[in-house]
Amino acid sequence: MKNSWAVLLALLHIAALAFISKIIFKWHPRRKHPPGPKPWPIIGNLNLLGSVPHQSLHYLSQKYGEIMLLKFGKFPVVVASSPEMAKQFLKVHDIFFASRPAFAGGKYLSYNYSGMTWAPYGPHWRQTRKIFHSEVFNAKRLESFEQIRIEERRCFLSRLLSMSGNPVMLRDHLSRHTLSTISRMVLTDKYYSESEEENNIVKMDELRGMVDEWFLLFGAFNIGDWIPWLSFLDLQGYVKKMKALHKKLDRFNNHVIDDHLARRAAEKDFTPEDVVDALLQQAEDPNLEVKLTRDCVKALIDNLLVGGIDTSATTVEWAVHEILKQPHIIIKAKEELDRVIGRNRWVEENDFSQLPYIDAIIMESFRLHPLTTLLAPHYATEDCKVAGYDISKGTTVLINTWSIGRDPNSWDAPEEFLPQRFMGKEIDMLGNNFALLPFGSGRRRCPGYSLGLKIVRTTLTNLIHGFDLKLVQGMRPEDICMEELYGLTTHPKQPLSIIMEPTLPAYLY
Numbered sequence: 093m094k095n096s097w098a099v100l101l102a103l104l105h106i107a108a109l110a111f112i113s114k115i116i117f118k119w120h121p122r123r124k125h126p127p128g129p130k131p132w133p134i135i136g137n138l139n140l141l142g143s144v145p146h147q148s149l150h151y152l153s154q155k156y157g158e159i160m161l162l163k164f165g166k167f168p169v170v171v172a173s174s175p176e177m178a179k180q181f182l183k184v185h186d187i188f189f190a191s192r193p194a195f196a197g198g199k200y201l202s203y204n205y206s207g208m209t210w211a212p213y214g215p216h217w218r219q220t221r222k223i224f225h226s227e228v229f230n231a232k233r234l235e236s237f238e239q240i241r242i243e244e245r246r247c248f249l250s251r252l253l254s255m256s257g258n259p260v261m262l263r264d265h266l267s268r269h270t271l272s273t274i275s276r277m278v279l280t281d282k283y284y285s286e287s288e289e290e291n292n293i294v295k296m297d298e299l300r301g302m303v304d305e306w307f308l309l310f311g312a313f314n315i316g317d318w319i320p321w322l323s324f325l326d327l328q329g330y331v332k333k334m335k336a337l338h339k340k341l342d343r344f345n346n347h348v349i350d351d352h353l354a355r356r357a358a359e360k361d362f363t364p365e366d367v368v369d370a371l372l373q374q375a376e377d378p379n380l381e382v383k384l385t386r387d388c389v390k391a392l393i394d395n396l397l398v399g400g401i402d403t404s405a406t407t408v409e410w411a412v413h414e415i416l417k418q419p420h421i422i423i424k425a426k427e428e429l430d431r432v433i434g435r436n437r438w439v440e441e442n443d444f445s446q447l448p449y450i451d452a453i454i455m456e457s458f459r460l461h462p463l464t465t466l467l468a469p470h471y472a473t474e475d476c477k478v479a480g481y482d483i484s485k486g487t488t489v490l491i492n493t494w495s496i497g498r499d500p501n502s503w504d505a506p507e508e509f510l511p512q513r514f515m516g517k518e519i520d521m522l523g524n525n526f527a528l529l530p531f532g533s534g535r536r537r538c539p540g541y542s543l544g545l546k547i548v549r550t551t552l553t554n555l556i557h558g559f560d561l562k563l564v565q566g567m568r569p570e571d572i573c574m575e576e577l578y579g580l581t582t583h584p585k586q587p588l589s590i591i592m593e594p595t596l597p598a599y600l601y
Contacts, residue, residue, distance in 0.1 A: 211219070306398050
């Protein structure tokens with residue numbers, strides 16, 4: 093009898109627990125996560141990333157879909173690989189994903205997250221973005237710098253004209269051109285030396301090297317970011333390199349700021365001449381919501397110099413690689429230029445409304461070779477449901493623009509370089525068409541897109557209009573290497589050496 097009562101009580105206990113569990117489950121239903129590969133202990137899915145991460149993620153998306161969940165170390169990472177999923181994160185739910193994860197790069201190379209690019213979403217970021225829009229990239233200021241862009245373009249073209257018939261490593265000349273142009277707009281004076289005879293704070297090649305390293309380090313997958321308890325070991329040596337690069341950049345930035353402050357003190361009626369002057373003036377504004385510290389000014393200088401120099405040069409470089417692989421594209425572009433511009437002048441910024449095929453080449457280059465193959469990571473500040481899936485607070489979101497540019501539902505023959513796909517169509521490049529995101533979208537869209545387009549358009553167009561571009565002897569179009577060197581900006585792995593024979597005289601400029 094006692095055993096029967098014991099069994100009955102046990103059954104009642106189990107039934108009560110089942111009933112309570114059912115109620116709790118209704119209150120707290122199981123969360124629905126995006127599909128993805130099973131993570132390994134400790135490392136998660138880091139083992140699935142190859143030397144070109146955006147390609148690794150692209151191939152994974154072919155198996156798991158346009159939205160997938162990975163684990164990098166202990167942290168959840170969601171990858172969006174289609175225009176619709178990009179729209180969900182960058183527009184529909186933008187407010188929940190407008191922040192940035194706290195990576196080592198932002199700490200050591202952006203003055204403890206003081207720059208606009210890597211600052212977390214909040215009052216400081218909103219203020220820096222407002223300053224960029226009102227003081228740096230407004231139409232009036234960009235127009236005031238047009239003469240600088242003209243002068244630097246003339247210098248660039250003159251150097252190429254002087255090398256007629258000789259092999260030219262185009263990447264070197266493009267980065268030199270964009271560095272000179274951007275630095276003059278931001279700093280006025282050139283705080284670097286172009287030759288060994290000149291005495292300045294850094295040499296041009298050193299500054300260009302710092303820019304390249306900045307992009308490589310920011311694009312690297314640093315193990316310490318994903319497995320924090322291993323960060324003190326700095327297994328890949330990235331943090332050591334970041335600290336060394338920070339010292340170099342900080343020395344350069346301090347020199348620039350001190351020189352600007354000295355000039356202001358020496359002039360009775362001082363008028364701001366460049367972007368640094370404007371930033372220093374803003375730093376003195378007592379009405380700012382968040383004080384603009386010296387470190388913040390230095391971080392913003394880095395944003396402007398580094399962001400403008402590398403991205404524009406890389407876009408032109410990829411476009412040249414593609415059109416040399418298909419000489420008929422160059423022929424068609426030259427026909428348009430001869431018809432619209434003629435053979436008695438070079439191309440200016442205000443010509444572009446009449447050059448749709450040139451713009452189509454640039455858009456196709458943006459599509460197939462996006463400036464950032466993975467947009468700078470977004471970070472979930474709240475729990476959110478996206479496309480029916482639960483995304484947890486603290487999730488890092490990666491938008492794979494490399495995959496989006498190859499989405500067969502958005503593009504016919506997506507692997508082919510076909511500028512004509514854009515002809516006769518109104519295609520938005522500024523973040524409203526989520527199949528083409530060269531500058532991102534939403535709150536974190538790049539504010540410098542207008543300046544970037546001006547430099548890319550005039551540089552590429554004058555190369556086509558003023559020169560016959562030829563491969564060096566013995567090289568065929570199919571020999572051009574299209575492999576990628578991964579970083580925050582992805583370069584062609586092998587720079588291209590070409591012959592540039594002038595078709596317009598220098599005196600026309």
